[in-house]
Amino acid sequence: MLVASGHPPIGPWLALYPPLYNQTASNLSRLQSWPLTAYLGSDPGLAMVSLLFRLPVFFFDLATMVVLFWVGRKMKSSVEGRLMGLVWFLNPFSFFGVELLGLPDVVCVFLMALSFLLLISERSVLSAAALGFGAFVKLFPIFLLPPLLVYMHVNGERRRLLLSAAFVGALGFLGYLGWVLPYGLEYVVTPTPVTQLMPFIGGIPNTVSPVTFGLFAFYCVLFIFVKKPIPLSMFLSTLLVYYLLAEPGPQYLIWLLPLLAVDVAVFGDRLKMLTVSALLVFAYLQWFLVSTAFLTPSGYSLLMFPLGGASLPSYSVAIGNFLDSNLVGIIILPLVSSATFAFLLAYAAEQVRLWFSVPQTR
Amino acid sequence: MQGVLQHWRKIFYFVCGLKLLAILLLPIGGDFLSWTFGASFVLQTVLGGKLPALSTYGVYIGIETILAPFFWVWTILPVEHPNLASLVQHTPAAVSLAVLMKTPIFLFDVATVILLLRVVRHITSSEQKSIVAALTWFVNPFNFYMLYFFGAMDIIPIAVFLLAVDFGLDGRWFRCGVSTVISGLLRLFAFAVYPFFFSLTKTKPSKGNFILGSILPLAFTMGLLYLSRDTLVTVFNIPAKEFWLLEFLGFNILGMQFVRWSPVLVLGQLYVVFRFWRQDTNIVYLASVSLLALSLGATLYGGESQHFLWVSPLLSACVAMRVEDWWIYALTILTALMAPTVNPLYQFTPEPIVFDTFLAAAFYAMKATYLLKLNVWNLRIAR
Numbered sequence: 001m002l003v004a005s006g007h008p009p010i011g012p013w014l015a016l017y018p019p020l021y022n023q024t025a026s027n028l029s030r031l032q033s034w035p036l037t038a039y040l041g042s043d044p045g046l047a048m049v050s051l052l053f054r055l056p057v058f059f060f061d062l063a064t065m066v067v068l069f070w071v072g073r074k075m076k077s078s079v080e081g082r083l084m085g086l087v088w089f090l091n092p093f094s095f096f097g098v099e100l101l102g103l104p105d106v107v108c109v110f111l112m113a114l115s116f117l118l119l120i121s122e123r124s125v126l127s128a129a130a131l132g133f134g135a136f137v138k139l140f141p142i143f144l145l146p147p148l149l150v151y152m153h154v155n156g157e158r159r160r161l162l163l164s165a166a167f168v169g170a171l172g173f174l175g176y177l178g179w180v181l182p183y184g185l186e187y188v189v190t191p192t193p194v195t196q197l198m199p200f201i202g203g204i205p206n207t208v209s210p211v212t213f214g215l216f217a218f219y220c221v222l223f224i225f226v227k228k229p230i231p232l233s234m235f236l237s238t239l240l241v242y243y244l245l246a247e248p249g250p251q252y253l254i255w256l257l258p259l260l261a262v263d264v265a266v267f268g269d270r271l272k273m274l275t276v277s278a279l280l281v282f283a284y285l286q287w288f289l290v291s292t293a294f295l296t297p298s299g300y301s302l303l304m305f306p307l308g309g310a311s312l313p314s315y316s317v318a319i320g321n322f323l324d325s326n327l328v329g330i331i332i333l334p335l336v337s338s339a340t341f342a343f344l345l346a347y348a349a350e351q352v353r354l355w356f357s358v359p360q361t362r
Numbered sequence: 363m364q365g366v367l368q369h370w371r372k373i374f375y376f377v378c379g380l381k382l383l384a385i386l387l388l389p390i391g392g393d394f395l396s397w398t399f400g401a402s403f404v405l406q407t408v409l410g411g412k413l414p415a416l417s418t419y420g421v422y423i424g425i426e427t428i429l430a431p432f433f434w435v436w437t438i439l440p441v442e443h444p445n446l447a448s449l450v451q452h453t454p455a456a457v458s459l460a461v462l463m464k465t466p467i468f469l470f471d472v473a474t475v476i477l478l479l480r481v482v483r484h485i486t487s488s489e490q491k492s493i494v495a496a497l498t499w500f501v502n503p504f505n506f507y508m509l510y511f512f513g514a515m516d517i518i519p520i521a522v523f524l525l526a527v528d529f530g531l532d533g534r535w536f537r538c539g540v541s542t543v544i545s546g547l548l549r550l551f552a553f554a555v556y557p558f559f560f561s562l563t564k565t566k567p568s569k570g571n572f573i574l575g576s577i578l579p580l581a582f583t584m585g586l587l588y589l590s591r592d593t594l595v596t597v598f599n600i601p602a603k604e605f606w607l608l609e610f611l612g613f614n615i616l617g618m619q620f621v622r623w624s625p626v627l628v629l630g631q632l633y634v635v636f637r638f639w640r641q642d643t644n645i646v647y648l649a650s651v652s653l654l655a656l657s658l659g660a661t662l663y664g665g666e667s668q669h670f671l672w673v674s675p676l677l678s679a680c681v682a683m684r685v686e687d688w689w690i691y692a693l694t695i696l697t698a699l700m701a702p703t704v705n706p707l708y709q710f711t712p713e714p715i716v717f718d719t720f721l722a723a724a725f726y727a728m729k730a731t732y733l734l735k736l737n738v739w740n741l742r743i744a745r
Contacts, residue, residue, distance in 0.1 A: 326600075338620070338625035338629070342633070
């Protein structure tokens with residue numbers, strides 16, 4: 001998308017955008033001229049380009065699994081660690097998002113998971129640095145900096161460390177601005193897959209942005225009520241509140257997945273399992289519906305069935321009719337989206353409940 | 363038995379008489395005419411040797427099919443059979459038509475009384491409380507207006523729904539599943555209660571029975587769809603014809619394109635039930651909160667008083683179970699009766715537009731209060 005916008009790819013997204021299914025001629029030629037593929041010559045072949053561009057996201061996918069394993073080991077035992085890693089790695093949601101769609105968010109997701117690991121290992125400043133790196137790549141990890149600082153405060157950490165953490169976190173944010181602002185306000189006011197500022201700072205002129213207001217109010221409430229070091233609940237509830245306020249789109253639920261894996265593996269009771277399963281199922285379904293069955297520009301669904309062109313098989317026609325019907329557009333999609341929202345809300349309530357009565361380990 | 367309750371039989375027969383008189387004397391209007399037209403069309407189709415199709419009759423097909431035999435009886439009566447559009451009130455033709463088309467309402471109204479008696483007696487083991495429930499339903503002016511003036515045929519699926527509640531109380535989950543789905547097929551609201559009922563099935567056999575019972579009417583309906591030559595595309599395109607379906611989704615939350623208030627509220631209520639409610643709660647409370655949440659979530663049209671009729675018998679049961687909180691019930695029914703789309707005096711109000719929002723808001727507030735109260739009564743910590 002960024003390539004198609006006419007600007008050269010910016011910042012760290014050089015090697016990761018656009019998603020490979022978007023193979024217009026101009027995109028492909030740009031891809032081939034990038035440093036990573038330039039040495040392959042003038043015609044490296046689609047398979048090679050595809051492999052090269054998927055390798056980084058696959059690497060971060062694996063790395064996230066490893067980090068989650070260590071989180072599990074740290075919090076309970078290697079059994080839970082393995083479970084966490086697998087909940088992430090074998091999850092159809094992350095498989096689809098990362099390997100098939102090529103969501104580069106996995107880089108930030110990895111850094112966020114790393115930040116969490118460092119936090120529970122009592123390495124708060126390094127944890128903030130990981131978040132800062134994450135924010136440098138994509139904005140959303142910066143939302144976790146305030147809860148991290150609250151955690152440090154509640155945990156009784158020295159003020160100097162707190163200031164250092166705030167500084168390194170803010171540094172990442174400045175870095176983010178450093179590669180966004182040279183293009184003026186374009187990437188600040190236009191929602192793109194890379195620059196997600198819009199839902200946070202944008203809005204209708206002369207009105208209070210509900211997202212900004214909601215997040216600030218949430219941080220204040222967090223500061224007032226959380227009196228115990230509960231990093232998982234603090235991180236999870238922050239991201240959940242952001243989802244509830246900003247509706248960033250079902251694919252971005254991938255940000256939540258590692259923390260969700262930790263919560264399910266270590267603290268999962270029956271109701272939580274049900275809530276999380278329902279949340280993922282409805283989010284996936286919503287994603288399927290809003291993206292017209294994951295339709296790509298080639299006319300194929302990412303689920304490997306054709307949706308465009310002549311002489312379609314009958315099942316493709318049936319799916320097409322179903323997706324085009326009023327039933328989907330004005331009944332099923334609102335119902336599914338609302339169900340996703342409701343389960344996010346229920347899960348957020350579960351997390352906020354823990355602020356008031358929780359075991360010390362959380 | 364004390365006070366007025368000891369004369370409950372006399373009250374019941376007296377109100378029965380009043381209702382029969384209303385059937386005879388009140389003109390055909392409101393929804394009656396629409397239902398009568400629908401029933402006549404269904405009858406024509408059946409007499410023509412075809413099954414009524416969903417594509418023609420939309421989601422009203424079930425109730426209109428139930429009403430068709432009553433219309434058929436009218437067609438063979440030795441009276442004039444003028445065109446329905448030019449029917450003159452209070453003529454033998456109009457009166458006989460009114461009697462026949464309102465008979466199902468009366469029958470299902472009485473069935474609701476009997477079911478309420480059974481349900482509340484089962485829960486409380488108190489005859490007095492069951493009579494309170496039955497009378498608060500049967501003597502209720504709101505119900506009287508909606509059924510006999512307005513002609514809300516919702517009473518048919520409501521009675522079927524109460525049958526499901528009764529079966530659920532008896533632990534007969536197969537029949538409960540059948541009744542819930544039949545009620546939902548007649549009027550969609552019962553489907554909102556489905557997951558709440560499912561939460562009451564504690565063992566695997568009961569879950570299995572409930573699901574099997576639910577599948578049965580669905581399979582039957584699919585068979586009918588096939589026989590009537592309706593296609594799935596027809597089903598898919600129903601929302602375009604039945605705009606009121608959309609009203610039940612409620613307004614958009616925080617300006618989000620697809621996130622609607624009503625499903626969020628119902629699912630939120632489901633979460634509250636699972637997380638915070640006592641395990642030993644009863645099916646009436648579950649049915650009440652789910653339908654109240656639906657009624658609160660819907661926008662003005664969907665949330666209007668006609669559809670509050672679904673909640674009304676359940677609230678009768680609730681007030682019988684907790685008579686000390688009668689004032690919430692009384693205020694809720696009063697505000698329902700005064701709500702702009704129902705209030706019989708509304709057309710005489712000097713400035714309707716001034717009172718419109720006030721009365722609608724009062725009704726909405728009472729529904730919200732009742733929902734809150736029902737949740738509080740059933741919290742795990744509540745005594």
